[in-house]
Structures are given as C-alpha cells and as structure tokens.
Amino acid sequence: MKRTHLPLNGLRVLDAAARHLSFTRAADELAVTPAAVGQQIRALEETLGVVLFRRTTKGLELTPEGEAGLRALRDGLLQFEESVRAMQAGQSSKAVAIAAPRALIEKWLLPRLSAIAARDADLRFALMTADDAVDFTEANLDLAVRWGAGPGDYEGEALESAGMVTVERPGGGLDTRISWPGCPEAAEVSIMRVGDAGLAIDAAACGLGRATVPELLAARDIESGRLALVAEPRPHGEGYWLIAPVPQWRQKKVRALVEALTA
Secondary structure (H helix, E strand, O other), X not given: OOHHHOOHHHHHHHHHHHHHOOHXXXXXHHOOOHHHHHHHHHHHHHHXXXXXXXXXXXXXXXXXXXXXXXXXXXXXHHHHHHHHHHHHHHHHOOEEEEEEOHHHHXXXXXXXXXXXXXXXXXXXXXXXXXXXXXXXXXXXXXXXXXXXXXXXXXXXXXXXXXXXXXXXXXXXXXXXXXXXXXXOOOOOOEEEEOOOHHHHHHHHHOOOOEEEXXXXXXXXXXXXXXXXXXXXXXXXXXXXXXXXXXXXXXXXXXXXXXXXXXX
C-alpha cells in the first residue's frame, strides 16, 4: 500500500481499541463516539481485507490478524510522535529570517531589532531586502514587511503610522521636489529621482529639496532634528504590514517578535 493511501486515522483508532479492548473506552480517549470508533474499525477492515476484532462472551478480542500488526503499528505511532516533537523543537529556535524593503530596514527595523536583541542575547536575525512579493518557502523566511493596503493572502498586522509627511533640511533646502517610486507626488517636476523613500529622506536631509515619505520612516530623523516637517502628517490609504503565511505566523518566535515590533 502506498504511503499516500495509508489509513492513518483508522490505524490510530485500532491502537486505542486494542489497548482498551473496548470501543467505548477507546471513544473516550479519542473524544469521539463509540459508533465513530466502530465505523473506523469497519472501514479499516474493508481496506485491509481482514477482520481485526471479534466479540465473545468475555468481551472484545483481537483476531490473530489484528494482533500480528499491532507491535509494528505502535512502533510506527511512536515514530510519528518523535517526528512531531522534532518539528516542534524548532519553536524554541531564536533565529528569525525577515524580508523587508531596504528603506524600512535602515530607517525603522534595524534600530528596533537592536533594542529587542539587547533584551535577549540569544536572538539571531537574518535580513534580506525585498520590495515586492516574496516566496516564503524558497527564501526560508519567517516574517516579511510589505507596503500595501492590507496583508493580502497572508496573516498580518499593520505597523502604526500617521501616514505621509513632507520633510526638508532644517532651515530649508532647495525649493524642489525629490521623488521616488511610489511617491504620492512622483508626477511633479523634481530635481532628483531616487530609488526609494529612504534615499529620498537622506537627499532631503542634505538640502536637495523636499520629500514626501511615510511618516514611519522619517520619524527618527524628525525627532533627532535631522529633518524638519513642512506640513503636518496626512493619512494615506497604504502602509507597512508585517505578514507571513499561517504556519510561520503561528510560530512562537514570530508572534513574540511581532508583539515586540508593534508594542
């Protein structure tokens, strides 16, 4: 019989029923009804082409056919349990692989990872830049950050932000616009076009003009006095999201990191 055709649920029921020699007690262990146990055993007997139990005046008994496979079955179930424990051991790993846009890594993520790592010296981070869609399996990722209106097909949580801000060098710079891909004012005439919002922030800080960028990226430079606000932040329909497929999102290490990053 091919592995893909193994009646694993029926074999699990067989193990419980054989240990208790009672469909009722097996049902209690498995949190199902005795009728469901009986149906699983009958289905297993039909699949295997053998009778596994017989009823006698003393109660339920295993047939020789059922007895013959029991030891190998229990050894196999123990191997399954070991396999599950081995996979779950990864939950204790302190290594997290993250993909994010370059600008967000530099302006927002690195300072926060530094603070988080200072509280737990065993943490290890692997970072890769990604502005568009990422393949979590191919890149072996645990978490990603994406710009958009929501998490898309993934689980996700938004990074809190005041929207977009327009900034310049304190005291003013050139009276021109600095644009970048995705900039809300990219269509305006500009003296400089740069590759991302992080470079736009640095160009504005050098006095090359004004840049409209996500407030999340500019906040530290504004707070430090490296940049000055030209106008108050304004809401924007898109923002940065922490995202991951369900299995990665449910990992303890990922949940802990998400909570720390959004605290």
